Amino acid sequence: MPSRVRYQIVFLALVIDMISYMDRVCISVAAPAMRTEFGFSPTRMGAVFSIFSLSYFLLQAPWGMLADRYGARGIVATAILLWSGFTALTSMAWNYASLLVTRLLFGASEAALSPSIASAYGRWIPVSERSTAFGAFLSGGRIGGAMAPPVAAWILARHGWRAMFLAFAGLGAAWSVVWWAYYRNHPREHPGVTEAELKVIEAGGRSGQVQEERTSLADQGGS
Template sequence: MKHRPRVLAFLILLFAITYIDRVCISVAGPRMQAELGISPVMWGWVTTMFTLSYCLFEIPTGALGDRIGPRRVLTRVVTWWSVFTSLTGMVSNVWALLVVRFCFGAGEAGAFPNASIVIARWFPARQRASVSGVILMASQIGGALAPLLIVPIQMRYGWRASFLVFGAVGLLWSATWYWWFRDSPREMPGIADAELAEVRDNPSAPHGGFPWRVALGSRTVLALLGTAFCYVYVYSFFQTWLHTFLVRGRDFGEASLLLSAMPYTVGAGANLLGGAASDALVRRLGPTWGRRTLGVVGLGSACVFTIGLAFTRDPGITVLLLSLIYGAIALQQSGVFGVCLDIGGSHSGAVLGMMNSSAALGGLVAGLAYGYIVEATGSYDAPFVPMAVLLGVGTLLWLRIDAARVVGSEPGHQGAAATVAVPVRS
């Protein structure tokens, strides 16, 4: 049996756990705010502490994974964030909660960059967006399962118990990962020559430092960072404010929060479809327009749906539009990860870390902005205005992203075609 399916299974479990742990606080939000006396503005700071540390540690953990390998880095960060997931359930005041959530975010910052290193080393280039779509789908499944798992635990045992349970699950994953996984196929005992041959041209550990000046002078990299900021500003709403919005902005009861699984379910399918479609479009149109096309369609559609959401109070239509917004963003997300691997080469972890840092910055701003906008206007709908605007900006930025330009390989900051580049079919 090939080893790649097992590697993919580990990544699927990782990202299901990641999003269950991450969404746990969103589901528990109304109960936590009531018990600990947290105002909307202070709750914005609670969610922001996660995104602040997530933003700060993305690039360092991505670069560390490039250098020493994702086996050790993922073991460390999953163990770290699982401990702080459990500690979230033990806090007695908002100040302790702020510290714990900052530490939790520092751990989770390593997940996506190091998973990208695993994909870049273990999977053929033609499957980059497809495999990214599969693991992103797993994260959505985790998000969809979170309310179904957490709400019953909360209703029976209280909100604290859910954090303790899911922290233990992460510790089990990290121990098993370290025991079995190896940083490259060449290091894996018993791997077949045929499987090695499929990835013989894949990047390994980099031989030099990351070309920061070249990367930050690249139009593609800057547009990619801007796009990530814009869509994650909106995306973070679903991870931090969704359940509070449904309860306080649309009068949902606690039992009705089970409906909040729908956006994640739609997002799971969209991630999987988007990854396959992005790779198929690359084969048909080449890397530049192959990646761009789905990005423009996804964020453009999400912008339209967000505008519609601000004008309805019907519970069913609200859930439907939330699902469509989330799904449209998820449709293009696999392509974003594909671009990072296309242009990153042996520095894929650092490139994805840069992208995710910018994305986390968008989430950080959103977490604060939402609380202050609600406090200032008294409306849980007012924040949808900047969300729609940023989705429109992100749509335009996709037109400046060129996945055929490899960071650091080009004279004058313009690169040669990436390894996924293929002739355009006539």
């Protein structure tokens, strides 16, 4: 009976994407309070939002190259710790420049996630299951985007916007430990993977399909 470690990795990745979107969306809830405290204009607050996308766009490919070379275990764990750290530092912003810098670095860190998970799936998920697995991963972001506003608003109303960023940062830091503890860069390195699952992964998940095609061809040849 094949093990199901690859599905557990898909679940871990889904949760990471959920957390990443919670971390990036929560600032929209905090924006009115931050503008009031710092006296930002709408234009300045818009630049704070935009600078995340700039670094995110620029660094996705470099992060993907690192994940392909060194594996997603360390890259993803490091990226989560980094973006959680910059989320925490956002809570300590004291002026416009400090907020711009933290959000720039936050975007640079979050840029690692999607290419690194793609690299991980290339090693762990059979071709026949890969689109489904990546769809599940992306759904984590939609869940996180939906959850973040009410959760962030609840924390902000009771403890303020700075505490809100610290809470989300702590969640990410904790999940980085879970990823590091469970994930391995290659299926053969994971103690929970059975030989049967390993064969499915290495065959691309197509062994049943290939056998079915061979049977069909044999039947045609015998008719």
